[in-house]
Amino acid sequence: MEHFSACTLDCPDVCSTIVEIDEQGNTSIKGNPAHPVTQGYTCKKGKHALARINAPDRITTPLMRDGATFAPVSWEKALNAIANKISTLRSTPERMLHVRGFGFHGVLADTSRYLFGQLEASSTHGALCDNAIIESCILDFGELDQNSYTELLNADCIVNWGRDVLRSSIHTAALLKDAQNNGCQLISISPVSPEEGMRIHVSNTHIQIRPGTDRFLAAAIIRRLSEAGIPNTILNRTSNGSEFLAFIKKLDEKKLLDACGIRSEELNTLVEIYGKENCAVSSILGWGLQRYTYGGENVRYINALSMLSGNIGKKGAGSYGGVSTGRNFDSTWRSGSKTARKLLTPKLADEILDAGDIEFLWCDGTNAVNQTPEANKMAKAFNTIDMVVVVDAFMNDTAKRADIILPCALIYEREDILGSYFHNYIQHSAKVITPRGEARADYDIIKDLANRLSIPFPERDEILTTALNTKPITNLTKNPLEKIRRQGFLPTDWPTVAFKDMQFKHPDGKYRFPDPVLHDELKASVDFPLSLLSLINKDFEHSQIPADKQQEQLKAYVYPATLTQSNIEPDAQAYIVSPIGKIQVQVVADTSVHPEAVIVRRGGWMMFNRCPNTIIEAHVTDIGWNAAYYSQRVRLEPIEQ
Structure with missing residues (x-):
């Protein structure tokens, strides 16, 4: 049997997919040939979904810290402990912090923002990405x-x-x-x-x-x-x-x-x-x-x-x-949310430590310890918080610092609708597989917790129906939720140009140029002459990398003459050194790399010594409060054999 669904990874393509389950229960995924963008094929990252769902090291039951290890507990015990902790902080909501990332996209993925907005908890601003x-x-x-x-x-x-x-x-x-x-x-x-x-x-x-x-x-x-x-x-x-x-x-x-x-x-x-x-x-x-x-x-x-x-x-x-992934959706279902204060995402470690009063942290949709700059400091910041709750499916760098881990359903185990930041189609990501073990969809986890806190919570179909009640869609169908569930995706009527x-969207309808200034790039120094570029991985999204794929040493790609200047032979062991630390790598001579750059692929975990963010300082962009990862200056040091 074939089921229409969609990939929810943080990717511009947002592929419409077909999940096929045969009589023996074998499952396969392919691109939807009817979708004008997907055209019947998907990338390696999307194809890895089934391996991730069935991974032997996947967390499928709630876990609670027991000293240096974790012990399985019931959902009842885990959620009661969380609800009790939140209840003690209702009068001081700034002491609660919600950290939400984009490990997966969708309208229902925002339900945690709704709950913590109702609690008026602290949240984040700025971004790691765009x-x-x-x-x-x-x-x-x-x-x-x-x-x-x-x-x-x-x-x-x-x-x-x-x-x-x-x-x-x-x-x-x-x-x-x-x-x-x-x-x-x-x-x-x-x-x-x-x-x-x-x-x-x-x-x-x-x-x-x-x-x-x-x-x-x-x-x-x-x-x-x-x-x-x-x-x-x-x-x-x-x-x-x-x-x-x-x-x-x-x-x-x-x-x-x-x-x-x-x-x-x-x-x-x-x-x-x-x-x-x-x-x-x-x-x-x-x-x-x-x-x-x-x-x-x-x-x-x-x-x-x-x-x-x-x-x-x-x-x-x-x-x-x-374009905005949410511009095709009505978000009024989340209206009324407030936040006690906002902490800056690229400098989140310092923000938590400087605040000094965060007692509860809920982290979902992101391997935050691993993905933020100054990852070691971020791990220390997490350790200062009385209760850390992480919603995840794997024991990654963030989950290891949790007090309670809640196992979430993964793609194809939960329903959602989502847009793209590249094209204007909206996709329905259908639930076609029963979640493994005791894993639950994020929506169900949040709603259960909200009920324990006596916070009214909208029904799933109410949220989805409201989200689809927007101008670009309403002229296409009288019942968009029913239609998108049936056919897997819907077009919208945005202009092609x-x-x-x-004609621009400023009040006067005119274009705005930047101020008449051109800032010099940060100068290289004798001690740190190279730019460290932690670039995208072709096989896995962000840090969603299986542990067995991280056993090889992190590789650094460097222009051959740059290696010679650093007295390092190709394929040798070396350190990449920044002002805040160093990481051991195997260097690879690569003529495609700029002579002033060192290239590593992002997403590796700290526990496997593959995380470049352990040596990347918390630089912030001039506009948008974005993490300026690539302004990190480093040097290469040979390791004596």
């Missing part, structure tokens, strides 16, 4: 929006500013390949060539840029375009265009190119593309380029380039920074 892009685009355009993904097929040229589509979005990669086959020119700009590293070529040209310096290259292109003249039809649609261009014209081209490490010939190529008349250029914003101290500035200068080159508000063009005719 707030710098989101807030920068809102500052520029007035809202977060982009052309439909289908408009990439109408582009004459696509400039990919650092998005590793081969590891982060296989359907985007396929789309770029289709565009290329249609005659579209593809250019990638990043410190590392993912195509070379994976022996797959999807770009006609790769420009290797110094880590974190995209804004200087964008400014250099804008400067050249301004010399040729920006049409008044564009400048009239901006609120501060004249001031911004006056600043740009004063910049020195050589200094801009020196800052980003780009040759004049490469600049000429980009100027020709962005400056060509009647040439539709789509600019894809990589999530990595905003994970620097001036990541927001990187985004805003690339957006400014798209605007001034006439590539906003028309077909085949645009700046692709994403965002900001058509250069």
